[in-house]
Amino acid sequence: MSNQNDHHEPSEKPPGRKEMSRRQFLAYTLGGATAFMAMGPVLPMVRFAVDPILHKKGEGEFIKVVEESKITDEPQEFSFELQQQDGWYASKATLTAWIRKDEKGKIYALSPICKHLGCTVGWNNDKNFPDEYHCPCHGARYNKLGKNLAVAPKPLDTYKLKLQDGWVYLGQVEPNTEVK
Numbered sequence: 001m002s003n004q005n006d007h008h009e010p011s012e013k014p015p016g017r018k019e020m021s022r023r024q025f026l027a028y029t030l031g032g033a034t035a036f037m038a039m040g041p042v043l044p045m046v047r048f049a050v051d052p053i054l055h056k057k058g059e060g061e062f063i064k065v066v067e068e069s070k071i072t073d074e075p076q077e078f079s080f081e082l083q084q085q086d087g088w089y090a091s092k093a094t095l096t097a098w099i100r101k102d103e104k105g106k107i108y109a110l111s112p113i114c115k116h117l118g119c120t121v122g123w124n125n126d127k128n129f130p131d132e133y134h135c136p137c138h139g140a141r142y143n144k145l146g147k148n149l150a151v152a153p154k155p156l157d158t159y160k161l162k163l164q165d166g167w168v169y170l171g172q173v174e175p176n177t178e179v180k
């Protein structure tokens, strides 16, 4: 006598390798497509978020300052505006430079920031020391090239400079290499 229960057919086949692969394939495909579609709007946001960090501040930037023809061998003070980006905060700074040309016509631009403690120097502004830069804070003095003569430990910095279409353009401030 046979027992029906002995003749047991499994109601469901154990999951075969082929069936699992198909399921996995569908899951991966759908998951991948969803992730890809989700990244569409996210990527520009990520780029927006990190963009200011990836760009170094003002590097390689030059600002049009003054016509070359206005530069004389006597240092003159010129102001210009620099667009600054500090992370996501944009602002404008007004900078000044003392610009002159030498006897060969080469143009130089000095930073007015005193190398003692950071006050602002002026040209020919102390009757006792004519034809020098003088700092009113503690009496630092510099010659026409920016060489430190008293108080300050270093020469005045220079601006990177380029000439284009008859205009003087200024860039980053860098250590003065014209004087020792």
Ligand code: FES
Pocket: 114, 115, 116, 117, 118, 119, 135, 136, 137, 138, 139, 140, 151, 152
């Ligand atoms: S800051 Fe210029 S002399 Fe001190």
